[in-house]
Amino acid sequence: MQEENSVAGMEMSGDLAGAYAKMLLTELGGSGHLLLPAQSQHSAFSAAHSGLMSLTGHADSNAQLCPAPLASCADGVLLALQGLAPEAVVLPELRGSQLLTERAALMGLARNGRIAPGGSCRLLDTLVGRIAINLAREEDWRMLPAWLQTDALSGLADDWQALEQVLSKRPSADLLERGRLMGLAVAAECLPSAADHWFQVIARGPGSIRTTKTSVPLVLDLSSLWAGPLCGHLLQKLGARVIKVESSSRPDGARGGNADFYALLNEGKQSLALDLKSLAGRAQLKRLITQADIVIESARPRGLRQMGIVAEELVARQPGLTWVSITGYGRAGEQADWVGFGDDAGVAAGLSGLMHAVTGESLFVGDAIADPLTGMHAAVAAWHSHINGGGALLSLALRDVTAHCAAFDLPGSEAALRERHEAWSNMVNPDDVQAPRPRYAAGTARQMGADNAALFAEFKLD
DSSP states (O other), rough: OOOOOHHHHHHTTTHHHEEEEEEEEOHHOOOOOOOOOOOOOOOEEEEEEEEHHEEEESSOOOOOOOOOOOHHHHHHHHHHHHHOOOOOOOOOOOOOOTTTTHHHHHOOOOOTTTTTTTSSSSEOOOSSSSEEEEEHHHHHHHTHHHHOSSSSSTTSSHHHHHHHHHHTSHHHHHHHHHHHTTTEEEEOOOOOOOOOOSEEEEEEEOSSSSOOOTTTOOEEHHHHHHHHHHHHHHHTTTTTTTEEEETBOOOGGGSSSOOHHHHHHHHTOEEEETTTTTTTHHHHHHHHHHTTTTEOOOOOOHHHHTTTOOOHHHHOOOOEEEEEEEESSSSSGGGGGOOOOHHHHHHHHTTTHHHHHHHHSSOTTTTTTTHHHHHHHHHHHHHHHHHHTTTEEEEEEOOOOOHHHHHOOSSSSSHHHHHHHHHHHHOGGGGGGGOOOOOSSSSSSOOTTTTTTHHHHHOOOO
């Protein structure tokens, strides 16, 4: 292992993972102690070997490479996290690029062109252009007649052909505006444009002088599904104590999904269930937060505010608290209420448009890729904040994180994009294209509320 002299040197040698790691740490305000391999894997091979390439393209044709170095960016995030880790902590079994594809490996998902591997999100033609619509929840299908102001889809479920027939007669702008107001996860296909920031500091509070790089933070994971739980999982790998907090009436929806994937992200976390519909339950959550070092949540801001939990106020008065807010499109303005999931946020970041530019076809890149990318970035931001005293409300949006990766080292013209796509594709042999590989938890995740008695006593929640 050796440390590279500069980001420029890494870029010239093709070490995009190292360059991305250095850039992240610089943007956070500190370089960390970053040890890098003498030469990282080329992004084309990282995408092929990790399974990301295998998850991109049509089911009945060859896998496709994305010309944005997403796999290298993911590898770089884990390098940055290792650079911030306590000296005794090593993450040798983790590669960021493989974290992008492990859900697909465990669930047996595969590429399917305009249909995301998970199946709930599709790219559909409109009157002009294409939009991604993610109908991941049963109630989403029930909202279609009101969204489209037609009875043609009343009572229909999973009839994508009928839906596309209606969409093909409507302009994208109207569909997006009305869909977002109704809480549907919709996004327009576009080309990448770099977000101003992959994270934002929304509020500052007093820091803690007691925090050190080797201190064991107490992390409350209030999040659900993939990005937030992955953040908590990675913080746990660094030595944090993580408590998974769920509403007894609305648990993490991933509990009912693939058991291996849920265990992978949540094994080793203590489980606390609170009645967040009640005033008593909300008071218990507030009391617990006052004893935490890091909070991870993935709710739309108004949801927590309606329960009387205002992140800005808690950070302002609690020394050392780092609050990580993961949303689809950020906490500010009308975008704070937009719903976003991993697949449609990837389209909003420009990935499908990028594939259209180089192949002539709109394609999903990977499996819900904005989720693992954001979860990894959130872990780096959270740990960096904590070891520097905390006192920050950090906002990470699925769209912005993915756009940051999509725009990294991206050629400046469509002609140059096509040249890169051709060159990278010619580098990779069919034998290089590997299927996603699963990673399994050492044990099972705790049943919801399994640690209530012990945690109520320890944190005096009664």
